[in-house]
Amino acid sequence: MKSKISIFFSLFFFVLVVPTTLFANPVVPESKIKTVEPVKLENPISVPYLEKHLLKSAPRLILSQLIEKELKNKLSSDSLVKSFYETLKLETAEILTEPYLIRKITGRRMLSTSREMVYRMGVLCMVYRIEKNPEILKRIDEELKAVCQFVDWNPKHFLDVGEMSLAVALAIDWTGDALPKKTVELAKRALIEKGILPSYDAEGYNWWIRGTNNWSQVCHGGMIAASIVIAEENPELAAKTISRALDNLHHAMKEYGPDGIYPEGATYWGYGTVYSVLTSSMLSSAFGTDFGIADYPAFLESADFRLLVTAPSGYFFNFSDCGDKKGGGGSVLLAWFAAKTGNGLYFDKDFFEKEAKERQGKTGRFAGPGLVWLSQFNQKNRSDLPLVWKGDGNNPLVIYSNRKNDSNQYFFGAKGGRGSNNHGNMDAGTFVFDLNGIRWVVDPGNQGYHELEQAGFDLWDTCQVCQRWTLLTKNNFGHSTLTVDDALHNVSGFAPIIEFKTNPLPEATIDLSEIFQGHLKSAQRKFTKDTDFSILIEDQFILEETTKLITWAIMTTADVIPVKDGAILKQGRQKLKLEILSPGNVSVSTISLDPPPNKLDKRIEGLKRIEIRVPAYLFPEGSGAINVRLSGDYGKTTKNF
Secondary structure (H helix, E strand, O other): OOHHHHHHHHHHHHHHHHHHHHHOOOOHHHHOOOOEEEEEEEEOOOOHHHHHHHHOOOOOOOHHHHHHHHHHHHHHHHOOOHHEEEEHHHHHHOOOOOOOOOOEEEEOOOHHHHHHHHHOOOOOHHHHHHHHOOOHHHHHHHHHHHHHHOOEEEOOOHHHHHHHHHHHHHHHHHHHHOOOOHHHHHHHHHHHHHHHHHOOOOHHHHHHHHOOOOOHHHHHHHHHHHHHHOOEEEEEEEEHHHHHHHHOHHHHHHHHEEEEEEEEEEHHHHHHHHHHHHHHHHHHHOOOOOOOOOOOOOOHHHHHHHHOOOOOOOOOOOOOOOOOOHHHHHHHHHHHHHHHEEEHOOOOOHHHOOOHHHHOOOOOOOOOHHHHHHOOOOEEEEOOOOEEEEEEEOEEEEEEEOOOOOOOOEEEEEEEEEOOOOOOOOOOEEEEEEEEEEEEEOOOOOOOOOHHHHOOOOOOOOOOOHHHHHOOOOOHHOOOOOEEEEOOOOOOEEEEOEEEOOOOOOOEEEEEEHHHHOOOEEEEEEEEEEEEEEEEEEEEEOOOOOOOOOEEEEEEOOEEEEEEEEEEEOOOOOOEEEEEEEEOOOOOOEEEOOOOOEEEEEEEEOEEEEEEEEEEOOOOOOOOEEEEEEEEOOOOOOOOO
């Protein structure tokens, strides 16, 4: 009951005390957001250009006759390529036993059907090209006829159309010469009528065309695949659609700048980025150039971001709507970065050398194209990730880690940003902390969309008083950051990293002033890696006359034992000390969030919120600080262990 009262009181109090200035959604000055200048892609596309430069015969998508020849050579000379191909053969056998796909709508999405089709066509068509097995071809034919006779591909949720268009286009491009002519005609007609034409519909299906998020990457990628396949039948439509994509993809591509951070987090990095990679691969194989996608500023650097936010345990710094842990699909995608750069850092040898019989679950829905990328990898160098790293952009981050093979398995990640980012949360100033392979400070991560939408929950609007912020996974009460006067963060406030040092100790300062507009005059949070087994969090602030309470909090699934000046956190035999360095005469309180306060909240086993509630009257001069150290040190700070 205590947890429910705390959270609901916080939200109620917010509505009462939040200043009206917060509802104006002030625009963040661009000078505070360090991004790259948008660079438009090259765009020579026209009907004459297609006629002159489009590869004259299939395959054109990701594969070409030359690329396929090199792939087949690698199948006989490269053990990793051969091993991964054997996995695709096993998955092919499993697909052949599955029922055919049906037009299944879950909530407002047909996405699971489209994604399964992408997976099936990538695997089946790749194996067919190598084996020429008529049973596989028959299955491809039946799958294509099934989905191409759907009444539509659910254009109201255009991601479904984008992914289905890729799947059908890939199948026709890779196996069309062997398929019945009627199937090819049906599929190409579906690509035009159910794929491309709805993207020109004025009813709002195509808002993503100038979008800045994963939708733009996925949908334009699917439309480009479809356009290349139908270019001979309808060159005008194909040229118009490819040109439209090249004119607009930079809106999403610039979000990687300036340092490769994908603002939507590691999971959506995988989703948006794989479609940009597919688009680059398709254009390169079809035209001999990707018109600047792979070389877009900070795009290649985003592979570093994906590795940097992955702890030694395999768990992500899972900010935004992000899953908890890496999967094989990320290794498949990173193989493209390895092939493109020759950098062995991006090549997950352990994943690819695992024998097919040892694999659990699917290799990911892009395993078919992934075999091509794997075959193109030739190591030229190998870089190392920095142990201390800062990246700017719409969701600036700082990451601290220790040396390779570090017995402490130290990992720390913190972020700034703003809640109104796509898939964003009110989590500026939050952090995660791992030690000895254990995540002590957690992020609640993503939760399923369908259940919320089915309940009529408004998940996607991000105004200051929108329903999204009543969820524990989305508001500041569910993250390891500051809260002032029990109010929600300012959703449009931006928190930049204003200072970063690597010597003598790693140190980063995030300016949270806009986040607490109306509640604090200024606020800065500094993270210092003071040893290889601890993190120091220092919060400095200047109060408003109306400020009543500052709450410092972390989220954890550990057992919590309050002690003088802090607490001991326990997981199994491991311990972590939380030490309040200042102010004096305050203590921790622990609020259980399992079960969570709202029936629609995500349940996380053992989740707790550790709070330090500091009244403003402790700072009579109008300014103050809260300093806390988290440490696994069993030497200097063992007195309370």
